Amino acid sequence: MIARSPLNAEPLNWSDELSRAYTSPVELLRDLGLDPASAGFAPPAARLFHFRVPRPFVNRMQRCNPRDPLLLQVLPREGELVNVPGFGSDPVADDLAVRVPGLLQKYHGRALLILTGGCAVHCRYCFRREYPYQGAVGSDKLTAAIEVIAHDTSLAEVILSGGDPLTLRDAALAQLINRLAAIPHVRRLRVHTRLPVVLPSRVTSPLVAALTGTRLPAVMVVHVNHPHEIDRDVRAACLALRDAGVALLNQTVLLRGINDCAETLIALSEKMFEARILPYYLHQLDRVTGASHFEVDDVSARNLYTEMRRRLPGYLVPRFVREIAGAESKTPFL
Numbered sequence: 534m535i536a537r538s539p540l541n542a543e544p545l546n547w548s549d550e551l552s553r554a555y556t557s558p559v560e561l562l563r564d565l566g567l568d569p570a571s572a573g574f575a576p577p578a579a580r581l582f583h584f585r586v587p588r589p590f591v592n593r594m595q596r597c598n599p600r601d602p603l604l605l606q607v608l609p610r611e612g613e614l615v616n617v618p619g620f621g622s623d624p625v626a627d628d629l630a631v632r633v634p635g636l637l638q639k640y641h642g643r644a645l646l647i648l649t650g651g652c653a654v655h656c657r658y659c660f661r662r663e664y665p666y667q668g669a670v671g672s673d674k675l676t677a678a679i680e681v682i683a684h685d686t687s688l689a690e691v692i693l694s695g696g697d698p699l700t701l702r703d704a705a706l707a708q709l710i711n712r713l714a715a716i717p718h719v720r721r722l723r724v725h726t727r728l729p730v731v732l733p734s735r736v737t738s739p740l741v742a743a744l745t746g747t748r749l750p751a752v753m754v755v756h757v758n759h760p761h762e763i764d765r766d767v768r769a770a771c772l773a774l775r776d777a778g779v780a781l782l783n784q785t786v787l788l789r790g791i792n793d794c795a796e797t798l799i800a801l802s803e804k805m806f807e808a809r810i811l812p813y814y815l816h817q818l819d820r821v822t823g824a825s826h827f828e829v830d831d832v833s834a835r836n837l838y839t840e841m842r843r844r845l846p847g848y849l850v851p852r853f854v855r856e857i858a859g860a861e862s863k864t865p866f867l
């Protein structure tokens with residue numbers, strides 16, 4: 534692999550890199566030296582939720598390993614076709630949280646902007662895999678959403694979400710962040726994104742400038758599930774963000790066959806800290822249709838979390854939570 538820094542004077546153009554993402558599971562499996570049928574690929578599952586994986590993420594997969602923990606996060610498998618009672622299209626009741634199209638609020642003091650349905654990677658367990666993204670805020674509805682934020686003085690924090698908000702252009706993000714910073718009662722900016730992990734070239738100088746160019750302190754919550762997801766490029770991107778003053782947190786989804794092992798989660802916390810990311814949440818899976826094969830039973834989940842607490846300093850232990858529709862916050866699981 535060619536060594537590169539995402540903050541070089543001439544960075545890799547991230548949108549070109551994104552457009553070269555794999556969109557065919559067969560092609561990805563072939564490049565990994567795997568046979569589609571014996572690797573567990575189920576073509577009908579790919580029709581339920583499109584396949585998409587950027588190449589930098591693929592570069593961290595092991596060749597010839599059908600159980601690779603990164604591959605299993607993105608590969609459409611038979612399990613997605615099974616209908617299991619208790620699993621539905623909106624497991625966390627996002628529909629009840631809509632204040633105006635594209636603006637969700639569930640909890641006191643913070644509201645979440647669904648800026649786009651676009652993501653760089655399609656994670657098969659995504660709780661928004663069934664989300665009706667025609668309800669995303671886009672540019673047309675943005676003014677209405679910002680009006681609501683401006684008129685509600687209880688909103689101290691705005692969360693940019695999606696999809697992945699960093700699929701938007703730097704100029705659009707900078708403009709939005711400036712509009713939010715002009716609202717006196719907004720005190721914090723938060724970004725929920727997977728892009729610095731799956732496509733580290735996305736962390737450009739203009740992006741860092743947009744995130745840190747206003748009076749709002751910024752926190753970025755990334756999404757990493759396995760230590761193999763963090764490589765030198767991810768670390769460099771995270772260090773650039775941190776050095777510019779962006780606080781970095783991580784959320785992880787507990788996933789059967791991928792990270793449901795104390796050793797793996799402990800290694801993940803340690804490796805994240807080397808990239809200056811602190812653990813925030815470990816989520817028990819949201820029960821979205823098509824994701825039942827990722828669910829870890831509660832007893833195993835509690836055991837492995839207990840082991841994490843026993844082995845890690847407190848600041849490297851994420852809060853283990855489950856989202857219960859209608860609750861006033863994420864609910865501690867243990």
Ligand SMILES: *Cc1c(COP(=O)(O)O)cnc(C)c1O
Binds near residue numbers: 639
């Ligand atoms: C999860 C979530 C948040 C963030 O909750 P925190 O506990 O503040 O991290 C905010 N808004 C919505 C709608 C959410 O689903």
Ligand code: SF4
Binds near residue numbers: 653656661662696727
């Ligand atoms: S990056 Fe996030 S929003 Fe996008 S598919 Fe993955 S989990 Fe879902």
